[in-house]
Every structure is written in C-alpha cells, then in structure tokens.
Amino acid sequence: MSANPSYLNELKQTGDFLTLSRNNEWHLDAGEFVLDNGTCVNIHDTGVIEFQPAVKTSKDVIYSSAVHGNETAPIEICDALIKQIIKGELVLKQRVLFIYGNPQSINIGLRFVEENLNRLFNGHHTVEGVPMNNERNRAAKLEQYVSDFYARGQQGSSRCHYDLHTAIRGSKNEKFAVYPFLHGKPWKKSQLQFLLSSGVNTVLMMKSPATTFSYYSSFVHGADSFTVELGQVKPFGQNDMARFEKTKQTLTALISQNEVKYPDFNASEFELFEVHRTINRTQDDFSFPFSDDAENFTGFAKGELLATDGDTAIYADVEGEAIIFPNASVALGQRALLTVIPMDIDSNFV
Numbered sequence: 001m002s003a004n005p006s007y008l009n010e011l012k013q014t015g016d017f018l019t020l021s022r023n024n025e026w027h028l029d030a031g032e033f034v035l036d037n038g039t040c041v042n043i044h045d046t047g048v049i050e051f052q053p054a055v056k057t058s059k060d061v062i063y064s065s066a067v068h069g070n071e072t073a074p075i076e077i078c079d080a081l082i083k084q085i086i087k088g089e090l091v092l093k094q095r096v097l098f099i100y101g102n103p104q105s106i107n108i109g110l111r112f113v114e115e116n117l118n119r120l121f122n123g124h125h126t127v128e129g130v131p132m133n134n135e136r137n138r139a140a141k142l143e144q145y146v147s148d149f150y151a152r153g154q155q156g157s158s159r160c161h162y163d164l165h166t167a168i169r170g171s172k173n174e175k176f177a178v179y180p181f182l183h184g185k186p187w188k189k190s191q192l193q194f195l196l197s198s199g200v201n202t203v204l205m206m207k208s209p210a211t212t213f214s215y216y217s218s219f220v221h222g223a224d225s226f227t228v229e230l231g232q233v234k235p236f237g238q239n240d241m242a243r244f245e246k247t248k249q250t251l252t253a254l255i256s257q258n259e260v261k262y263p264d265f266n267a268s269e270f271e272l273f274e275v276h277r278t279i280n281r282t283q284d285d286f287s288f289p290f291s292d293d294a295e296n297f298t299g300f301a302k303g304e305l306l307a308t309d310g311d312t313a314i315y316a317d318v319e320g321e322a323i324i325f326p327n328a329s330v331a332l333g334q335r336a337l338l339t340v341i342p343m344d345i346d347s348n349f350v
C-alpha cells in the first residue's frame with residue numbers, strides 16, 4: 001500500500017469515488033485520510049471505501065451497488081451519499097462500507113463482464129478445475145473486505161448489508177427485497193420496517209442457500225442482509241431519482257443517526273411472498289411463453305406453461321404462481337426463474 005496515493009487530493013476535493021473506481025476497473029492502491037469532522041476514510045480497493053466516524057458507533061452498515069454494472073439507480077444513490085460524506089455535508093454516527101461491486105461492468109453498461117458476480121459468493125468464486133477470472137477474483141476480495149470490516153467493528157454492534165439492485169424487467173410491485181434464507185432463524189419485523197421506510201413494502205423469503213452477496217453476509221457474518229430491487233434497469237441519466245427519495249433518506253438516516261425510530265409493525269402494510277420454486281436453465285434450448293414485457297409478480301393459473309427447458313415443459317403447479325427474474329439467457333445450470341406465492345405473517349417473525 002502506498003501511504004499517500006496520487007488520487008487522494010482530487011478525491012478529497014470532489015468526493016468522486018465513483019469516477020475514481022471506474023478509472024481503475026479492477027485495482028486501486030489503498031489510501032486513507034481524515035475528514036475535518038474526524039471521520040476516517042479508508043479506501044481499500046477500487047469501489048471499496050470505508051468511513052469510520054470519530055464517535056462511538058453501534059452499527060456496522062454496508063451499502064453495495066454495481067454488483068451488476070447496468071443497474072445504475074443504486075450507483076447514483078451511493079455516489080451522492082459518498083460525495084456528501086467526503087464534503088462534510090453528511091456527518092456520520094455509524095461505520096459504513098460502500099462497495100461498487102464491478103466497476104468494469106459499469107463502464108461497459110452490462111450486467112457483468114465474463115461472469116455474473118452475484119453467482120460467485122459464499123466461496124463459489126473458487127472451484128477446483130474452474131479457471132479464475134476477474135469476477136471470481138473480485139468476489140473473493142469483496143468477501144475479504146466484508147469480513148475485515150465486520151471484524152473491526154465494536155463488540156456487540158449490529159451488522160447490516162443492503163445490496164442495491166434494479167430488475168431487468170418492470171415489476172408490478174416496483175420495489176422489492178429478497179430476504180436470504182435464514183436456516184430457520186426468525187425474520188425481523190424491525191428490518192421490514194426499515195425496508196418500508198425505504199419505500200419497499202414487498203419482500204420475498206428465500207427457502208434455500210444462495211451464491212448471492214446478500215446471502216453471504218447473512219450466512220457468514222450474521223448480518224441483517226437483503227438484496228433490494230429499486231425499480232427497473234435504466235442507463236445513467238434516465239433514472240427518475242424522485243422515485244428513490246425515500247430510499248435515499250432512509251439510507252442516510254441509518255448512518256447519520258444514533259438510533260432510528262420506525263413506526264410500529266403493521267402486517268397489512270406489506271406484501272410478503274415465499275419462494276415456491278427455482279427453475280434453472282439446463283438446456284441450450286430454453287424459452288418462456290411470455291414476452292419480455294411480462295412483469296415480475298405476474299401470476300399464472302395452475303396448469304399454464306411457465307417455461308420450456310429442452311424437451312421439458314414446466315407448468316404452474318399452484319394457482320397464482322408468480323414469476324420473478326425470468327431470464328432465458330442465463331448460463332447453463334443457473335437460475336432462469338423464481339416463482340413465488342403469497343405468504344402470511346406467522347410466528348417465525350420477531
């Protein structure tokens with residue numbers, strides 16, 4: 001590590017960590033400085049910047065975006081927050097680590113470069129017989145940055161990680177979150193209240209382990225961790241940022257206040273779904289019977305065709321089985337579709 005990398009002066013002036021990361025697609029020398037308000041700024045790598053306020057903190061917060069490079073709204077939100085912090089306009093009360101997952105994929109305006117980064121976490125980056133590539137190396141490093149960040153936190157601090165995305169398709173429920181599989185541990189009403197305050201009233205409960213960034217932080221670090229879908233993919237400049245104001249305010253409050261009070265939990269304010277099944281693409285010849293305009297959360301009647309995988313036709317097996325993240329172009333063996341069904345609030349909530 002260079003004690004004083006040449007980019008520091010400009011970063012202090014502009015706060016533009018996004019451009020710095022985009023100009024250094026896979027590596028940036030580490031650097032550090034202290035803001036006038038006492039907050040320590042640590043740049044760990046390209047796209048990875050940590051802020052440690054001088055005060056005693058109680059939360060270790062991670063905001064990630066650009067795990068998929070074409071999902072720009074979350075990148076714009078994080079860019080604005082980072083600039084405000086570096087310029088001293090937003091004063092922190094909590095530790096926060098911002099991550100731009102895949103800077104090169106931002107530059108090419110695509111979901112990924114060689115391989116979907118969000119299928120490589122929880123150790124899946126390193127598999128015997130599978131050659132490493134930039135995304136596999138990046139997933140391994142991001143896991144390490146997350147581990148180090150949580151390890152340096154105060155004893156007893158609460159841990160959270162919001163991995164911010166946008167969906168490829170339009171969605172009947174514009175914003176929604178994926179609650180990773182908790183292996184039987186209860187879901188938290190306080191987290192649902194945080195999501196509601198962010199403008200997210202729809203949550204999908206996963207039923208099995210995953211290779212996603214949010215599952216990794218949840219499973220390995222016990223963080224309250226979510227994939228948060230904030231609308232539909234759009235190029236930079238075409239996002240209606242007014243639609244993300246509640247999200248930005250709630251993310252801001254979490255890191256700039258000692259304790260945030262949310263209204264009491266009221267089940268009627270949420271739409272909760274459980275994952276009914278995951279349909280993987282196993283054949284080159286994989287297709288959906290519906291158009292690219294079909295939105296996430298579109299329900300199908302029992303017996304209707306959902307997908308064709310080679311010679312296998314897959315039909316809805318319950319009334320109202322609804323589609324999430326249909327993508328016929330995924331790599332063989334990967335998830336091409338999730339289906340969900342409505343879920344009641346039951347005793348597995350605390």
Ligand SMILES: O=C(O)CCC(=O)N[C@@H](CCC(=O)O)C(=O)O
Nearest residue numbers: 118165167168169178212227325
């Ligand atoms: O709209 C789509 O098809 C994908 C949007 C997206 O990137 N979603 C995440 C969800 C991760 C999770 O299941 O927690 C992904 O597919 O990686």
Ligand SMILES: [Zn+2]
Nearest residue numbers: 068071165166
């Ligand atoms: Zn995504």
